[in-house]
Amino acid sequence: MTLQARASTGSNPIRLLQFLPVFKVGGTERHVTSLSLALDRSRFDLHFGCMRREGEFLADVQARRIPVTEYRIHRLYGAHTLREQVKFARYLRRNRIEIVHSYNFHANCFAVPAARLARTPVIVASIRDTGALLTPHQRRAHRVACRLANVVLVNADAVRLWLIGQGYDPARIVVIRNGIDLARFGRPRTGAGVRQELGVSADAPLIAMLARINRLKGVEYFLEAAASVAAGFPDARFLVVGDAETMKGDAIVQHSDYLRELEGHLCRLGLQGRVVFTGFRLDIPELLSEVTASVLPSLSEGLSNAVLESMAAAVPVVATQVGGLPEAIEDGVTGLLVPPRDSAALAKAIARILEDRELAARLGQAGHRRVAERFSLPNMVSETEQFYSTLLGQTRRGTAHGVALDSERTRARGRLRRRVKSGAASLLYQTGGDRMFAVLAGVHRAPLVLGYHRVVENYEPHARVSIPAMLVSRRTFEAQLDWIGRRYRFISFDELLRLLASGEPCDRPVAAVSFDDGYADVYENAFPLLVRKGIPAAVFVVTDLTGTSHLQMYDKLYLLLARARSTSRFTSDGLIRQLTEHGIRLAARAPVFDDPFTAMRVLLETLPHAELARVVEALEARVQLEAADLEPLRPLSWDQVSEMHRAGLAIGSHTKRHVLLTNEAPGVTVDEIAGSRRDLERGLGAPVRYFAYPDGRFNSAVVSAVADAGYQLAVTACGHRESGYPLLTVPRRLLWEHATVDAALRFSPATLSCYVNGVFDWTRRCALDHRGTEPHGGSACA
Incomplete structure (x- = not known):
């Protein structure tokens, strides 16, 4: 089954209801409106539901003729609220x-318990901040309500970690970051009218704070910083853009006490005539086109749309290092970060931008690129659509929390294992025991070769439908590279080959990066980051899949086994009986098939590729895969491979079909190894010198075939070396999201x-006999 074949099948639209308290101007309201449209x-x-049918964004929703129903309540409990919830459930x-x-x-x-009462198949509760404005009683009530949801969706890792600390189930929390419509900020604009309206001269520095006015936004620190900046830049003017309204029950109330405090503070600082409180505005792109620096001094934050x-408007940003803001701002690269409640540091950072126009321009352009790469509206919409489709599909199949079907006992074992591993690592790291271990094991002198498979925007939604150990989020991938980059010099595979061939020692530790299997998300998520950081890498592709819509065999097996396992009529004995009827002889016992991943591993390790294709055929007669499950697994196109090659990335072979070479007949092995090299050289118009063994599996005969095919360097997934071909058995360390x-x-x-x-090498010993020439089962090298 191909992606196109499945995606083209017709189906009814998913009936989705978004619920907001009100449509007033705010970060969440803008996000929901942009997403929905x-x-x-x-x-x-x-459909839309709300507590107050009013606000600036309501007109955008109504213009699309989206139904909006109102459920006006005065508080979140009581007889009237219950009647409104029943009314909502009936809708x-x-x-x-x-x-x-x-x-x-x-x-x-309000909405989550009512949706559970209505037996709505999928309930999603979004939490977009760290709850600093909630009372302890409200936090407890919120946690109880969210337990009734299938998933808690958050917009930042910081929010996710805070929720885990509050007792939320990590397995139910998914991160999808905000998305900005870059088209709103990409058109040439003139903000001269804005300056004229606000009484600001054309050449005066204009520093703006865009935020809803409440105590958590730290407006007083902005005013204090403004007073310091004004002393050095007398022409500077300051804007506070946003209103002071908030939702309380069904009422929209003003933070009038706080506003009076700010007015008194402004007078004491002597800022009359220098600071303008504009109230809410809808012309943010026009306003930002005239702003010199954007400032957010929040004391608590999720992931600010204003930032x-x-x-997106290429305005240099100064913000506090709280919540999810560091996920958007890399200090000194895409903006400046300062500690919260530190007006002196805030003023110093603003002054740096005003003094150094080159710095301001560099920060602005880098910030724009960061938003385009990570926080664009199309990316957010695509991820959310996939999230909705996948979650609904899982619920229909009775697997609302993912296809892996982990039991609570399995999850508990995983948590215990992480605690032990984390505790041991922390102790060794603090005492230097990890580095001493490297010296004793002799690995401190060897190049560090890293192996990855897929790089995705967010780990959690993909891990629900894909093999988790092949995934790393873009944020974790960058954190891993940044840590390694401070201790190692990244080198290309060409330099790695020269270094290993010469046997000469390095002046400092070196590291090389590689990716196996040729997934399109490597091009989409890893490639831009590597280019931005100047890190060389190698990508090993499966040539028969490149430029097609076909899945890797192991991906298809995993998805089909998971889908079969989730059906009510599934039994392990029944599945084995069906496969036997198709002429497939299995050595595995029935309990193996209770877990999709274990079953997939056993099949891969014991059957040649042709037999695996017959297993897939038998499973496809039993269950079907959906386009939402398949689309993220698409392979690279030849255009993408060529673009990465032109950018300096090494392109290597990972065979023609990703067969486990030790399971195949000699003729198949030679064709897979030599044929993939010919295909790559024909597609790239350049010699191909590098090879990666699928699943790290090799023996003497396989290594000899790699040498005969003309490869000069080949990488494995364990520490075994072939004495006659050390350059063709170079070990790697495979990384994924939870490895670190x-x-x-x-x-x-x-x-x-x-x-x-x-x-940790002693915990993952390779059980394969790489010296033999016969197919050998056992655990994978990892």
Whole structure:
């Protein structure tokens, strides 16, 4: 089954309801409106629910003729609220809503229980901040309501980690970051009218703070910084763009006490005539076109749309190092970060931008590129559409929390294993034991060769439908590279070959980066980051899949086995019986097939490729795969491979079909190894010198075939070396999302240090006999 074949089949649109308290101007409201207007209307039948049918964004929704229903309440409990929730549940049942997605405290506490009452198939609760404005009682109520949802969707890793600390289930939290419509900021604009309206001269520096006015935004620190900046730049003018309204029950109230405090503070600082409170504005792109610097001094934050919009407009940003802001701003590269509640540091950072125009321009352009790469509206919409489709498909199949079907006991073992690993790594890292281990094991002198498979925007949604150990999020990938880059010099595979061939020692530790299997997300997510950081790499592609819509055999097996496992009529004995009827003889016992990943591994390790194709055929007669599951697994196109090659990345072979070479007849092995090299050289018009063994599997006969085919360097996935061909058995360390995390699933430098220094090698011994020439089963090299 190909992607196109499955995607082209018709289906009814998914009935989706978004629930907001109100449509007033704000980061969440703009996000939901932008998302809803950009969703594919052929795939989604959209509805809205709200507590107050008013606000600046309501007109945009109504213009698209999207139904909006109001459920006006005065508080989140009581008889009237219960009646409104029953009314809402009836609407969901009557309109056969399949997904309810609500946003933040008030909407989640109202809509999630009602959707559960209506037996809505999928319920998503979004949390977009760290709850600093909530009381302890409200936080408890919010946690109880969110337990009724299938998934808690957040917009930043910082929010995810805070929720885990609050007792939320990490397995139910998914991160999809905000997306900005770059087209709003890409058109030539003149903000002269804005300056004229605000009484600001054409050449005066204009520093703006874009935020809803409340105590958590730190407006007083902005005013204090403004007073310091004004002393050195008398012409500078300052804007506070946003209103002071908030939702309380069904009422929209003003933070009037805080506003009066700010007015008094402004007078004491002598800033009259220098600071303008503009109120809310809809002309943000025009305003930003005239802004010299954008400032956000928040004390608590999720992932600010105001910061992303400023970066999209190429305006240099100064922000506090809180919440999800460091996920958007790399200090000194895409903006400047300062500690919260530090007006002196804030003023110093603003002054740097005003003094150094080259720095300001560099930060602005880098910020724009960061938004285009990571926070664009199309990316966010595509991820969210895939998230909705996948979650609904899993729920229909009775696997609302993913295809892996992990039991609570399995998850508990995983948590215990992470705690032990994290504790040991932390102790060794702090005492230098990890580096001593590397010296004793002799790995400190060897080049560090890293291996990856897929680089995705967010780990959690992909891990629900793909093999988790092949995934790394772009954020974790960058964190791993940054840590390694501070301790190693990144080298190309050409330099790696020269270094290993010469046997000469390095002046400092070196590292090389590689990617196996040729997934398109390597081009989409890893390639731009590598180019930006100037890191060379090698990409090993499967030539028969390149430029097609076909899946890797192991991906297809995993998805089909998981889908078969999720059906009510599944039994392991029944599956084995069906495969036997297709003439497939299995050595595995029935319990193996209770777990899709274990079953996939056993099949790969014991059957040749032709037999695996017959297993897939038998499974496809039993279950079908959906386009939403297949699309993220698409391979690279030849154009993408050629572009990466022109940019300096090495392109190597990973065979023609990703066959496990030790399972195949000699003639098949030679064709896979030599044929893939011919195909690559024909497609690239350049010699191909590098090879990666699929699944790290090789023996003497396979290595000899690689040598005969003319490859000069080949990489494995374990520490075994072939004495006659050391350059054709170069070991790698394979990294993925959870390879370098602590017990709370946060990136851990200690764990990564232990990993690259070989501390954990004793826990993952390779069981394969690489010396034999006969096919050999057993555990994979990893």
